[in-house]
Amino acid sequence: DQQVKQNSPSLSVQEGRISILNCDYTNSMFDYFLWYKKYPAEGPTFLISISSIKDKNEDGRFTVFLNKSAKHLSLHIVPSQPGDSAVYFCAASANSRGGKLIFGQGTELSVKP
Amino acid sequence: GAGVSQSPRYKVAKRGQDVALRCDPISGHVSLFWYQQALGQGPEFLTYFQNEAQLDKSGLPSDRFFAERPEGSVSTLKIQRTQQEDSAVYLCASSSALATNEKLFFGSGTQLSVL
Numbered sequence: 001d002q003q004v005k006q007n008s009p010s011l012s013v014q015e016g017r018i019s020i021l022n023c024d025y026t027n028s029m030f031d032y033f034l035w036y037k038k039y040p041a042e043g044p045t046f047l048i049s050i051s052s053i054k055d056k057n058e059d060g061r062f063t064v065f066l067n068k069s070a071k072h073l074s075l076h077i078v079p080s081q082p083g084d085s086a087v088y089f090c091a092a093s094a095n096s097r098g099g100k101l102i103f104g105q106g107t108e109l110s111v112k113p
Numbered sequence: 114g115a116g117v118s119q120s121p122r123y124k125v126a127k128r129g130q131d132v133a134l135r136c137d138p139i140s141g142h143v144s145l146f147w148y149q150q151a152l153g154q155g156p157e158f159l160t161y162f163q164n165e166a167q168l169d170k171s172g173l174p175s176d177r178f179f180a181e182r183p184e185g186s187v188s189t190l191k192i193q194r195t196q197q198e199d200s201a202v203y204l205c206a207s208s209s210a211l212a213t214n215e216k217l218f219f220g221s222g223t224q225l226s227v228l
Contacts, residue, residue: 004155006155009153034216036219041221042221043117043204043206043219043220043221043222044156044204044219045219046216046217046218049216089155089156091155100146100158100161100169100172101156101158101217102158103148103155103156103157104155105153105154105155106153106154106155
């Protein structure tokens with residue numbers, strides 16, 4: 001039972017263009033969502049998060065949008081840079097004591113110069 | 114160092130062998146998590162500690178998996194009688210907060226290969 005799904009295993013975009021990574025979830029108890037970025041041979045690093053009381057959070061080139069009714073969130077990267085090439089994981093939390101994050105399968109982003 | 118440190122970086126084990134994976138969290142971090150990441154998949158939760166207390170071990174796949182954090186800092190994940198399906202990257206993460214929605218800092222992981 002995959003509670004967090006990233007249906008696109010890979011995405012390729014041109015440098016300077018927008019990258020849009022998508023994530024769907026099934027558990028309505030999730031109320032906090034995060035995006036992590038992972039380079040090869042390294043652990044995931046935190047990128048941006050959003051609480052369910054918001055529908056948008058922006059940090060520099062990165063914006064996360066949350067559509068609670070559709071149980072969908074997306075990460076926008078504008079403009080995309082070659083250094084953004086990595087695997088991006090969407091994760092969700094139900095804000096209960098226990099602390100676990102539920103991760104999606106990841107989307108590998110490749111930004112071409 | 115300032116980050117989460119895991120050792121060994123790589124571990125090759127023969128089927129049936131016991132292994133121990135170590136995690137040094139960021140100094141002062143209260144919360145510590147272990148995740149398992151299979152090839153091509155996202156990290157999957159194994160267990161969670163708050164200081165020395167193991168508050169959630171619901172993700173441990175079987176009783177062959179055991180984790181401890183006796184003094185509330187360093188943690189060890191032990192796998193007994195390893196099987197081929199245990200082959201994965203084991204990630205440790207720590208957080209300064211007790212709340213669940215604080216960002217986690219991950220180590221680089223231990224890549225376990227069971228032959």
